[in-house]
Amino acid sequence: MDSSPENNSSLQLEVPRIDSIDAGLPARRRRNVRVGQSKEHFHPCHIYMMAIGGTLGTGLFSGSGEALRDGGPIGLILGHIVMGLIVYSMIAALGEMVIVFPVKGPLIEYPARFVDPALAFAFGWNYWYSFAITLTTEITAAGIMSSLYTTGNYMGFWMLCVLGASIAVNLCRGRWFTKLEFCFAATKIATVAGAILLGIVYISGGFPKQDRIGFRYWIDPGPFNQFDDIPGPQGRFLAFWSVLGHVAFTHQGTEIIVLAAIETENLRKKIPKAIQAVIYRISIFYVGSMTVAGLLVAHNYTALEYAGGAGGAAASPFMIAFYSLNYGDTTDLVVELTAVIISLIPVLSSHLYAGSEVLFSLYYYENETGPLAPRCFSRRARNGALFVGIGITAVFGLLAYISTKGSLQRANEVYEHFSRMSSISVLMTWWSILLTYIRFYHGVSKKVGIDRNMFVYKAPYQPWLSYFGFAMITLIVIFNGFEVFLRGEWSTSKFISAYISLLIFTLCFIWWKISQRTRFVKLDQMDFETGRSELNPLQGVVEEGKNVNSVGKSNSFLQWVREARKSGTSGTPPSQLDEIPLQTHDASSSTLRPPTDCPAHLRPL
DSSP states (O other): OOOOGGGTTEEEEOOOOOOSGGGGOOGGGOOOOOSOOOOOOOOHHHHHHHHHHTTOOGGGTHHHHHHHHHHHHHHHHHHHHHHHHHHHHHHHHHHHHHHHSOOSSSSTHHHHHHTOHHHHHHHHHHHHHHHHHHHHHHHHHHHHHHHTTSSSOOHHHHHHHHHHHHHHHHHSOSHHHHHHHHHHHHHHHHHHHHHHHHHHHHHTTOSTTOOOOTTHHHHTTOSOOOGGGOOHHHHHHHHHHHHHHHHHHHTTTTTHHHHHHHTSSOHHHHHHHHHHHHHHHIIIIIIIHHHHHHHHSOTTOHHHHHHTTTOTTTOOHHHHHHHTTOOOHHHHHHHHIIIIIIHHHHHHHHHHHHHHHHHHHHHHSEETTEESSOGGGGOOOTTSOOHHHHHHHHHHHGGGGGGGSSOHHHHHHHHHHHHHHHHHHHHHHHHHHHHHHHHHHHHHHHSTTOOGGGSSOOOTTTTHHHHHHHHHHHHHHHHTTGGGGSTTOOOHHHHHHHHHHHHHHHHHHHHHHHHHTOOOOOGGGOOOSTTOOOOOGGGGOEETTEETTSOTTOOOHHHHHHHHHHHTOOOOOHHHHTTOSOEEEETTTOSOOOOTTOOGGGSOO
């Protein structure tokens, strides 16, 4: 800064841009990996389409049949609403942390900084495991669905086809990768929307030779099912509770949309929009589609009983309803292409991509004793593909071939076990994020000089919303296998699949805690300075208890004009505040003063 007398009347604050939390990490926790770089050309529309389309897996349809059979239409809808609230509590908490401490890649840094390095180790490997086991589940679903459209046992062939196509997409990095993922995701989103619209037409009796259904099945056999024929409210509650385990699988990878928003510029705007996109996705694609599914088929329909036996991965309410139209081979072909190719390939490629990036981050992030994964996971091909991580994750997906030995009923049992393992691993990922945020929230409240009201984005209803999500996930994980404890219902395989993911997470935490002798991070020991992405000074000013980035309850231009007229001042509209990279203030006349405890990188030069 120029120190000439003519410039002494103004105070200039220079805010350095921190693209990633790595920029402020000490050397022992930052690795310069010279093994090639990713060459994807991501545009914001590519990222959002991949994040939304890549998480709309087969569970949205294939898992809905068994959930409808267990809980009934209202139980199915309530299950998705409750799980949607849990997902929103997690995604809102994650968004606040990411804006304050932006980190490109998986979220291993946050648990280590605010909870315990052992939790970071368990979280990182569980995060990879969740993508790997979900990949296995989706491949198993592909084999089961293909068996309904082909004669003979070609499950293994179809599994190899979808897995090979997904590997090819991931190895084809650069512009082709983003274009292929975008096209697949856009096609799948259009397919899901089309299925919902066709379902509405079917319910309304819009097809030839088909009468109007309306709410017929909500009257008879009724909106709720009784779990295991247990009478009264207890049976209905257990039916609803059993649905929660099914629907958690369908929301796997929701947090990817926030991580994807970090890759774009101006994340202070993009992340709140990404969180809003999650609300729309849950409302339209999940709650909307399940409402239609509950109207299409009665929960005691014979085909849904078949869902619990030989073909559960393929017996979705949408398929059952469209089959009843009996339009011949054309309908069969459309359903096959939609369910197997359009749905599975982008989901599998997204899981392969995310799994390889998690393995890379486990090596990239290290603590005092070294990285959390071998160096080989950091190796890239010339086009940027993490071929070792892709290969390791794909090999894990070959566990799906267990389902090819035996009957379709056994294959569906394998699918049910894999989907439950996937659900619990996903829930443990969200549990870790919420626990980390709760610690982050209380650490901020104890830290002198930091005020959440200065944050560009504050997760609403905190800390109670995070408490709700954390408590619900804890209960679901503990009691997800409750049916095996009912009289005469014990099953060793179901018990193992219900709790093995929790066991893996716990063992990872205990092993790293003991072997590395990590310490729990106390509130007064939390690091809120390293890598913090400070806000523009104007954005951090609190006027009358309100953030200037949200005047009143709206960010609209008219609201800003009304407030400006009341105060008799003029300034920058809220919509333009976060576009200001640098601001100069008149020290002699401006009421804006730098705080005495201003962080080092925000102090006047």
